Amino acid sequence: MTLQEKASLLINDEFKAKIRMAALKAAKDLINDTNIDMLVRKYAQRVRNNIFGDWINHLTFLVVEHQQTTAAVDDALLQNIVNSVFTQAAEQYYYNI
Numbered sequence: 539m540t541l542q543e544k545a546s547l548l549i550n551d552e553f554k555a556k557i558r559m560a561a562l563k564a565a566k567d568l569i570n571d572t573n574i575d576m577l578v579r580k581y582a583q584r585v586r587n588n589i590f591g592d593w594i595n596h597l598t599f600l601v602v603e604h605q606q607t608t609a610a611v612d613d614a615l616l617q618n619i620v621n622s623v624f625t626q627a628a629e630q631y632y633y634n635i
Contacts (some may be wrong), residue, residue: 539604543609556613558597558627560620561585570622581628597627 539547547553565582568574574582585593600623607619626634 539607544602547607547609548598553609554594554598556616557601558589558594559625560613560617561594561597562589563617564621566622567621575625577629577632578625578628581631583626584631585615593627593631596631597623607614 562585565585568578568582569586571579579610581593584591597620601616601619604619606615611619
């Protein structure tokens with residue numbers, strides 16, 4: 539994708555809504571996982587408890603930067619991408635606090 543296409547996705551409300559739903563599913567799955575790192579679980583609870591929080595902007599950036607992301611990404615692939623960057627988002631969030 540070009541930088542302009544990436545920039546368009548970053549501000550696209552429909553794309554963010556898809557990422558939000560995928561993140562909520564990922565958070566639900568991770569909260570129920572007993573073998574997950576405590577920081578990841580804490581971030582998952584933050585996502586679940588603050589649906590419209592600022593976390594969406596950083597997660598959207600990580601998704602857009604993923605090599606498999608396109609403007610026409612289907613829901614199943616988008617879920618896999620969100621799952622793959624969720625731990626990275628959690629680590630970066632708590633590293634920056």
